[in-house]
Amino acid sequence: MTRLIASQEVGNMLNTWNLAIQKGDLSAAIEMQDDIDKAIESMEENQDILLYYQLLSFRIKLKIQNIRRNLDKPFFQRNAPDEKEEKTNKLMSYYFYFYNGIYHDYLQDYDKALSYFRIAEKKLAYVDDEIEKAEFHYKLAVLFYDLKMTFLSKYHAQIASDTFNAHETYVKRQINCRLLHALNLIDQFKYDDASDLFNEAEGMIKKIDDNHLIIHLYYNMGFLESKKGNYSDAAELYRRILSYREIEKNDLLKLRCLYELSRVGILTQSKEAIEVIDHGYSLSEQVNHEIFKVKFKLLKELVYDVTESQLNNINTLCLELEEKRVWVDLEEILVDVAKYLERRGLLQQSLDYYKRALRASQYVGKGVN
Known part of the structure; x- marks a missing residue:
């Protein structure tokens, strides 16, 4: 027995x-x-x-942002804990809302994510561990970054950073905070300051030899190079990430990397663009990530010459993203569409998409209902 x-x-x-x-x-x-x-x-x-x-x-x-199994209903998404007087139940109630917030941020369902975080914040008093509280502020800062609410992201990231910096053994979390600070600096067009933070983080990562962190660093550095218009440098960093075996255990980062490499490929008219887009779409289907499925479909439409049916497909896919209220993604991809049409001499259609991108930008950074 x-x-x-x-x-x-x-x-x-x-x-x-x-x-x-x-x-x-x-x-x-x-x-x-x-x-x-x-x-x-x-x-x-x-x-x-x-x-x-x-x-x-x-x-x-x-x-590790790998939720390809049981993606539909993580165990504590099914039912909220019965919140009785015992502190254990109250603590589990906090975790229920906190992790659902992270989960919906992963899905880019920002309305629900922020709603769960707001409830979790009210229950933060049940958490005694200051590291756990710092983790809450860090994850909330990530959500505000995703929403392009830069100053709120910086505020919560600083709270988390102060706690992690006070604990020598939490070097990896200190690095995470630096990377998030740098991303917020990029959104403020402070590219040199962001680059300095990336270099500082790279030195810290090399000391601890952590490939999970290095692929995050290279992705962020690639994002910076892309923003600066250094597309070949950005593409090299994205390809380097895809060579690490650790990327296979991080679905979301791999999706983002393939997506950004696809965008760079379209801008530089790279022969690998279609292959990368197909790879990204296949992965988005495997992990059932609806937003990325639409985004990769849109990118594929931008590879080929313009036809009437293609313009209709592009419009339909953009409307689908509008219905999903992913304004940050929309602002970016509508500009991609506008540039694509502009390069092909369709100036009126291009102007229409620039106007749609401007409308989408009015929602960015204003939170959710």
Whole structure:
């Protein structure tokens, strides 16, 4: 008969696992997971430990942005915890709203993401751990960055950064905050300041030799080079990212990288553009990411010569993004369409898309209803 493992023993394993996830030590956390999964299967019955395990399992998926399995309903999206007087229940209620916020940010469903974060913020008093509070502010800063609400993003990122900087063992989270600060600087057109922060972060990453962080750094550096119009340098950085095996465990970053490499390929009329677009669309189907599916379809329309049916397809896809209220993506891709039409001498149609991009920009940075 197989010996049942004491739930307290598994609880200690989960605490060690949580600490690795908190510190952003994803390599160690991923290595621990197999042993923990096996321990859970052989554990004596304990619903609290099982809930803790389920929470951390989803937490690490969110950390590495790989949610291709069980994407429809993560376990705590199904029903909110019954919030009784016990502090454990109140804490689980906080996590329910916090992680749903992160999950919907991943899906680019920003209305729901911000709604969940707002509820979670009201429950932050139930969290005693200052690192967990810093994590909340960091994730909220990421959402505000995605919404192009730059000053709010910088405000919450600074709160998180101050906490992480006070703890020497949280170097990886300190790096994450620097990368986010740099992205906000790019949105303010402070390219030299952003580059300085990237260089500082690169020095920190080399000291700890972390490939998970280096691919994030290279993506952000590629984004900066693209904004500066250095498309060949940007493309080289995106290709470098795709050569790392760690990118295969990060669906969202891989999608973003393929998308930006596709955009650069179209602008430079690269022969690889169609292949990269097809790769990106295939991945977006595998992970069921609706926004990226539409975006890759749109990019493919911009590869070929203009036809009447193509113009209709472009308009239909842009309307679909408008219905999904992804204004940041729309502002960017409408400009891509306008430039494409302008290069082909369709100046009136190009002007119409520039006007649509201007309208989309009026929603950017103003939050959601």
